[in-house]
Amino acid sequence: MIANDFYEAHTQGDFKIHDLGDLALESGETLRNAKLAYRTFGELNTDKSNAILVTTWFSGTGKVMEDVYVGADHALDPSKYFIIIADQLGSGVSTSPQNNPAPQTMGKFPKLTIGDDVAAQHKMLTEHLGIEKLALVVGGSMGGQQVYEWAVAHPEMVERAAPIAATARISLHQKVFVQALEEAITSDPNWNGGWYASGLDVRDGMDRMSKIVSALGWSREFYQEERWSTILGMSSLDDFINGFMKAYFEPMDPNVLLSEMHKWQRADVGRHADDDLPKALGRITAKMCIMPIDHDLFFPPNECEADCRYISGATVKVIQSKDGHMGLNGLEPDYMAQVDGALNVLLQS
Amino acid sequence: MIANDFYEAHTQGDFKIHDLGDLALESGETLRNAKLAYRTFGELNTDKSNAILVTTWFSGTGKVMEDVYVGADHALDPSKYFIIIADQLGSGVSTSPQNNPAPQTMGKFPKLTIGDDVAAQHKMLTEHLGIEKLALVVGGSMGGQQVYEWAVAHPEMVERAAPIAATARISLHQKVFVQALEEAITSDPNWNGGWYASGLDVRDGMDRMSKIVSALGWSREFYQEERWSTILGMSSLDDFINGFMKAYFEPMDPNVLLSEMHKWQRADVGRHADDDLPKALGRITAKMCIMPIDHDLFFPPNECEADCRYISGATVKVIQSKDGHMGLNGLEPDYMAQVDGALNVLLQS
Numbered sequence: 001m002i003a004n005d006f007y008e009a010h011t012q013g014d015f016k017i018h019d020l021g022d023l024a025l026e027s028g029e030t031l032r033n034a035k036l037a038y039r040t041f042g043e044l045n046t047d048k049s050n051a052i053l054v055t056t057w058f059s060g061t062g063k064v065m066e067d068v069y070v071g072a073d074h075a076l077d078p079s080k081y082f083i084i085i086a087d088q089l090g091s092g093v094s095t096s097p098q099n100n101p102a103p104q105t106m107g108k109f110p111k112l113t114i115g116d117d118v119a120a121q122h123k124m125l126t127e128h129l130g131i132e133k134l135a136l137v138v139g140g141s142m143g144g145q146q147v148y149e150w151a152v153a154h155p156e157m158v159e160r161a162a163p164i165a166a167t168a169r170i171s172l173h174q175k176v177f178v179q180a181l182e183e184a185i186t187s188d189p190n191w192n193g194g195w196y197a198s199g200l201d202v203r204d205g206m207d208r209m210s211k212i213v214s215a216l217g218w219s220r221e222f223y224q225e226e227r228w229s230t231i232l233g234m235s236s237l238d239d240f241i242n243g244f245m246k247a248y249f250e251p252m253d254p255n256v257l258l259s260e261m262h263k264w265q266r267a268d269v270g271r272h273a274d275d276d277l278p279k280a281l282g283r284i285t286a287k288m289c290i291m292p293i294d295h296d297l298f299f300p301p302n303e304c305e306a307d308c309r310y311i312s313g314a315t316v317k318v319i320q321s322k323d324g325h326m327g328l329n330g331l332e333p334d335y336m337a338q339v340d341g342a343l344n345v346l347l348q349s
Numbered sequence: 350m351i352a353n354d355f356y357e358a359h360t361q362g363d364f365k366i367h368d369l370g371d372l373a374l375e376s377g378e379t380l381r382n383a384k385l386a387y388r389t390f391g392e393l394n395t396d397k398s399n400a401i402l403v404t405t406w407f408s409g410t411g412k413v414m415e416d417v418y419v420g421a422d423h424a425l426d427p428s429k430y431f432i433i434i435a436d437q438l439g440s441g442v443s444t445s446p447q448n449n450p451a452p453q454t455m456g457k458f459p460k461l462t463i464g465d466d467v468a469a470q471h472k473m474l475t476e477h478l479g480i481e482k483l484a485l486v487v488g489g490s491m492g493g494q495q496v497y498e499w500a501v502a503h504p505e506m507v508e509r510a511a512p513i514a515a516t517a518r519i520s521l522h523q524k525v526f527v528q529a530l531e532e533a534i535t536s537d538p539n540w541n542g543g544w545y546a547s548g549l550d551v552r553d554g555m556d557r558m559s560k561i562v563s564a565l566g567w568s569r570e571f572y573q574e575e576r577w578s579t580i581l582g583m584s585s586l587d588d589f590i591n592g593f594m595k596a597y598f599e600p601m602d603p604n605v606l607l608s609e610m611h612k613w614q615r616a617d618v619g620r621h622a623d624d625d626l627p628k629a630l631g632r633i634t635a636k637m638c639i640m641p642i643d644h645d646l647f648f649p650p651n652e653c654e655a656d657c658r659y660i661s662g663a664t665v666k667v668i669q670s671k672d673g674h675m676g677l678n679g680l681e682p683d684y685m686a687q688v689d690g691a692l693n694v695l696l697q698s
Contacts, residue, residue: 171572171573172572172575172586173569173572176560176586176590177564179560180560180561184557187536187537187554187557188536189538205536208533208536211528211529212561214525214529215522215529215565216564218522220520220649224521224522237524237525297646300569303573
């Protein structure tokens with residue numbers, strides 16, 4: 001365990017912790033005394049029909065989902081819905097490499113999967129909050145990978161599902177990319193197999209990772225049109241890379257990001273049907289709205305649309321954002337209007 | 350200087366060396382006793398109207414251009430044309446970090462630009478080969494950056510120009526990507542500021558670079574359709590990454606790749622007109638055929654097409670290849686047929 005203020009309440013806002021107890025992982029290991037961080041908004045109605053689960057993405061926590069996606073001005077409106085945002089395991093706020101005691105700490109933190117996240121969320125929702133139906137599961141990127149996992153693993157619970165900028169199975173292209181991100185960190189001698197005194201010791205590797213993320217996370221149009229200036233208010237390409245991208249990742253924990261990358265590159269609901277992805281997707285009974293982002297270089301629209309073919313009644317709504325994958329952060333005013341519009345249609349169906 | 354067999358004749362085939370003497374560089378430094386490697390095919394006709402210059406790309410040498418692009422079955426047919434393939438400066442075969450004596454060696458090798466390449470080629474062509482007109486300048490990727498430099502800097506000499514998978518000015522997106530490649534090598538402690546006993550000492554950094562190249566060099570469709578198997582005969586994604594991509598770069602010199610990356614990320618003919626790219630491109634008098642590759646993630650077709658607007662009489666021919674940027678290597682049989690077709694039309698114009 002090491003101290004890292006970034007994952008504490010004064011940065012992350014109010015959240016609750018649910019003790020999951022020992023969680024048997026897909027890998028065969030058991031995560032001892034696992035804790036799931038979550039935050040809720042609104043009230044569960046009497047017939048428990050208005051629960052919405054919101055999942056989190058790589059490097060993101062419940063805070064960004066709260067700030068960007070939830071509110072009276074959004075489809076995820078706490079006056080109508082009981083909204084639960086659950087932080088990924090290993091994401092820094094839930095049980096994670098930097099906050100878990102020995103022996104399952106730092107370089108010895110168990111390897112997790114998207115399936116483990118959904119198992120943990122399922123346990124909390126059913127055993128702790130008494131929820132048996134989800135009006136909607138929604139999340140972006142790795143959050144969208146969790147949405148697919150929910151829809152395939154627990155079709156009886158998921159009435160609607162909205163994976164944003166995500167696919168049901170990681171592409172081999174993205175796998176190579178995520179491995180490049182991993183190697184940027186693990187090649188830093190100060191990473192030292194996951195044993196460091198402070199995440200800041202691994203700054204060089206984290207900085208290199210930030211630059212690789214920059215090359216695919218934002219679209220080419222973002223760079224062409226110098227949107228770091230118009231959208232982000234940065235003064236130059238270097239100012240954007242150093243003052244925004246590196247600064248964004250710097251306070252985070254390197255093992256946390258590696259824990260998430262391990263999951264990210266292995267997400268695949270096909271494993272529920274002996275690697276037969278169409279068969280696995282065929283199990284989905286939720287009404288689905290699949291929302292790729294049109295300039296996304298991680299999860300391009302055509303790959304998101306390919307999943308749709310195997311899901312009866314699923315629709316595709318391509319979100320327009322020249323920010324590419326990073327459009328998820330809603331920095332462009334029009335982004336959330338499009339997402340809210342699609343979610344409202346889905347919620348009313 | 351260090352020994353590296355990879356850049357010698359038994360790997361690179363027959364090439365000649367032209368002594369350029371001292372070459373004043375754009376940076377203000379002078380490259381002492383600079384040497385340009387080149388190889389020729391066919392004969393210069395009596396009115397010297399059939400000379401074609403072929404340039405080289407990142408990590409590539411004259412050998413791949415000879416093997417893939419030149420021959421009786423290609424537009425670049427030695428029975429019709431006098432074809433000169435010139436290796437980039439700093440590319441391992443021409444004067445380069447690993448083959449140049451002290452003091453301008455290894456970590457102290459001067460920083461070069463695409464403008465320096467073209468200056469060196471111009472000097473050799475005019476002073477050594479007596480060529481005043483080029484029927485065509487053609488090259489791919491960084492070779493295409495040299496084609497643009499030729500067409501803008503020496504319009505009176507260039508009758509036709511064909512940049513394949515290249516733009517006239519590096520995009521900021523690609524700049525970030527190339528910096529990520531650089532950092533993969535320079536972060537290897539064994540790189541040691543450019544001072545190593547063997548390029549193989551820097552294997553870890555080179556391997557990391559190979560993986561980042563893999564993520565953008567090939568298209569997503571290449572991965573989706575597992576073309577490493579059908580096109581390259583590799584057995585799995587790992588076999589492709591290790592046995593093809595890492596194996597491709599392993600014999601190369603790290604400082605050579607860094608020297609080329611320095612040029613790659615700074616290519617910009619706009620500097621000939623006070624950074625006014627349209628004005629610089631307006632100087633081109635050559636007949637041009639701009640050839641993007643349709644799934645290219647380095648130089649995407651829309652960015653290549655954007656250059657075309659400012660060049661009177663230029664046409665665009667998009668080459669179809671699901672290999673993306675790496676399509677340049679002609680591994681797909683249909684690739685060269687498309688390139689040859691477009692070059693034949695251009696040469697007959």
